[in-house]
Amino acid sequence: MLWEKIAADKRARIEASIPQEWRIKTKPTEDSVMNFPKTSGIMSAEELAITESSATDLVALMAAGKLTSVAVTTAFCKRAALAHQLLNCSLEFFPEMALARAKELDEYLQKNGKPIGPLHGLPISLKDQCRIKGLETSMGYVSWIGKYDKENSVLVDMLLKAGAVFYVKTSVPQSLMVCETVNNIIGRTVNPRNKNWSCGGSSGGEGAMVGFRGGIIGVGTDIGGSIRVPSAFNFLYGLRPSHGRLPYGKMANSMEGQETVHSVCGPLTHSIKDMRLFVTSVLAEEPWKYDSKVIPMPWRQAEAEVIKTKLGSGGLTLGFYICDGNVLPHPPILRGVETVVSTMKKAGHTVVEWTPYKHDYAVNLINGIYAGDGGTDIFNTLKESGEPAIPNFKNLINPSLPKVDMNELWDAQLKKWAFQSEYLEQFRLAEEKLGKEIDAIIAPITPTAAIRHNQFKYYGYASAINLLDFTSVVVPVTFADKSVDKKQEGYKPLNDLDKIVQEEYDPEAYHGAPVAVQIIGKRLTEERIMAIAEEIGRLLGNEITP
């Protein structure tokens, strides 16, 4: 069969999975669809309230028997159906299966008088790398359509044990290796705040879905920004944990088996408390007993408490940088970093400039690692169906590149290790100078606010952190504002790429686009960085902590 027919059939099956009564009669013409659910007539007031609540509150209400999982699941299924019709963000949608599961959970609670686990009844949306037995994982590849999974991903199993309900698998870019979301199956996923902006990628379907509140906690993956960029572009919190903290076992992937820089999975959420709910729930299932790459490291509340103690006394020590030396961020992002810096200073914390150490070197090194097989794996997967490469990807990995040879790979791995350890030395030197520990670094995650389509050019703010395997949490800060974020005049670009990125800035076009920062900590500092991110969110007014 022609690849176009296979893709069209899959597309039709996704459409058909949406019940008639959830279908949109007349699509809105506005750039933003954020208010559509309220005016659609499809969702009830209760359903709107549920989907605009928090996961933490929802699981509490369900555990107390004050809300059923069927009600919650119905609400999210409906809103997800709207999301897909408006944003084109789903690769699998299965409300019937979800509602059957929700019903079972409701019955369990009624029978046993207690929830099955900490996520009892909660719908969680999954990036289409997560495998669920019986469903398809196409991951945006036409050639994978029609392959039905024989087992669950480890994370899926852990979430099921904790009580989660699955209802949707969201879209990804072909190959996963770009920070926008386009594939030859459903086309492009757009940003709910403005259809002219990207939802980010590769967990872009999650970004759009959770940003639109068609989901409350989304599962993404990140090898070069793929959780953090969609979080940033959709005004969400996003966690890129260090490798080995959360289970990636039995997920689908591009370039499977590549271990020089590991892809990791993590949540996209509306708040740190929901992020914490997700992480603590997964860790409570002891994923290291199922996935050999997971470190046996339970949630360390003592680590969070170290930060909480410092918060009380304005005792945090934070570094920050506004430019990594490769590409200067657009004015809204510069303002975003400065806003966080001044907010933290005002709260009495110490905030000092951090000199990004050899980020140019890091970005080059990781780009070479991404291209280790010269694109063989991805191009073979495309060849199977005959579908073409998406344009964003064509320029990134060049199929005519030779493969990296084994000794070259070992050399790159040695360089990676040396660079990581040199970066730790930078911390030690700075800490010696300051006489205290640096708790985190505030930095851009992208050089731009939610970007216009096909304009994502520079991955380095994200990918340098992947090379370091540092923990990073994205915190939404503000929105681009044409009245203050003026185009810088007379700026001399650092290089050709910087020039291209700078030229893309247009205060009018970016007005209102989400602006975020990332909070970076050393390896495996999830508890600490989440606590810092929570405080930043609280001070910015972007997170309500009970």
Add this chain to the structure above:
Amino acid sequence: MLWEKIAADKRARIEASIPQEWRIKTKPTEDSVMNFPKTSGIMSAEELAITESSATDLVALMAAGKLTSVAVTTAFCKRAALAHQLLNCSLEFFPEMALARAKELDEYLQKNGKPIGPLHGLPISLKDQCRIKGLETSMGYVSWIGKYDKENSVLVDMLLKAGAVFYVKTSVPQSLMVCETVNNIIGRTVNPRNKNWSCGGSSGGEGAMVGFRGGIIGVGTDIGGSIRVPSAFNFLYGLRPSHGRLPYGKMANSMEGQETVHSVCGPLTHSIKDMRLFVTSVLAEEPWKYDSKVIPMPWRQAEAEVIKTKLGSGGLTLGFYICDGNVLPHPPILRGVETVVSTMKKAGHTVVEWTPYKHDYAVNLINGIYAGDGGTDIFNTLKESGEPAIPNFKNLINPSLPKVDMNELWDAQLKKWAFQSEYLEQFRLAEEKLGKEIDAIIAPITPTAAIRHNQFKYYGYASAINLLDFTSVVVPVTFADKSVDKKQEGYKPLNDLDKIVQEEYDPEAYHGAPVAVQIIGKRLTEERIMAIAEEIGRLLGNEITP
């Protein structure tokens, strides 16, 4: 210069580093040199007592000011000098530097009234992969002779901070990739218990040195048995921690940058209490702040306590296997495993048979990983000086092999991960059946007691555990005994390799050779497995716990 001349010069420099008064006039002709120090006339009674003490006792005495580091260091330098003359086990010997450091530490203690750290004043011997600023690391390669280190390995720095004294770097086999110790610089290192037996490898110099008590704690490395085999062959305890627990940063290595299966470092000791002293001392220095591959995981006493609680009530659950399905161990080893099994059963613990899961597959997989570059790295290093490959190594890695291609590597890495996770499943299934957690597995570490030279053929008992990245502690059990360990008659070999290994057994030749087992735990279970190993040692009478 001809490689033979370079090697001869290095050899002469090692000889010259031994002071006249420590030189042996008449070398003994006996197979065993274990009693030589007592009768040599070179060591005083106090020096003999010091070297036959424990590290734990020595650091306590030094910390209390009851013993000087100069006295302790002198004693070990002398005994190490004897060791080298008898066993040929040193590649660097630097007693002057050691005694200068010891003197400084003694002065520090006198001035400050307290030790500099938990290892204050304690001599520690290092495998010649550890770099010490200003010294050579030849690692048995002629081409590396004359290259003086510009910085310390991370572990060396951590040990220095903890107060250790360095005095010797011990021999290794050329390439490190064999479990005997032969190189073209100093030739072969032999076993102190019998010069016809191997000291094991690749940390064979450490095995011989610590076995002879020329060292009290030795640092080795292990990618396929290299800590555990020398421990076993020298009646020592040896720890192969999981990757990421102890720092390997800035060590020399063969095939540097190879990360599919990581080499790890760990101690060879006479007791678990000394092993614990080493591990807790290193972790207390927070090595994760220096080496990016180290997991920020301090010593977890609570994990050790879990085991101690079970010990009180005969509550351990142990698996065991006597054969991995590839090669049957010799009778002394079978008796060794059975001794541990019956000892633990007698103490009231549950001991059940463990079915080794696809160990043949694991051994094949890891052999392919070892040969990833077709021997290029090692052969290039040999070519530089023109020295020939040692015979043991020639058959192991074939230089005419093609390199593994990037996609093949990714495939192998995927298989590794899947195998590791399947092995965890085997644990879960067995635990479900038993209704309790399996605390450890008792298994052979080699198919033979301390082996005759050039007879080490089968690495699988060790290397399968490396592939799994499980924690393993070698426990000395007993000695081969010709009166009970009879050659099995009419045995049908499992395969050609098994046949070769079986044919090597000769009760007479192996009489008295050390017999050990390994105690295996899941990944990163160092605290638990050390506690179990300590109990086994205590019950066997091989470890005195205060």
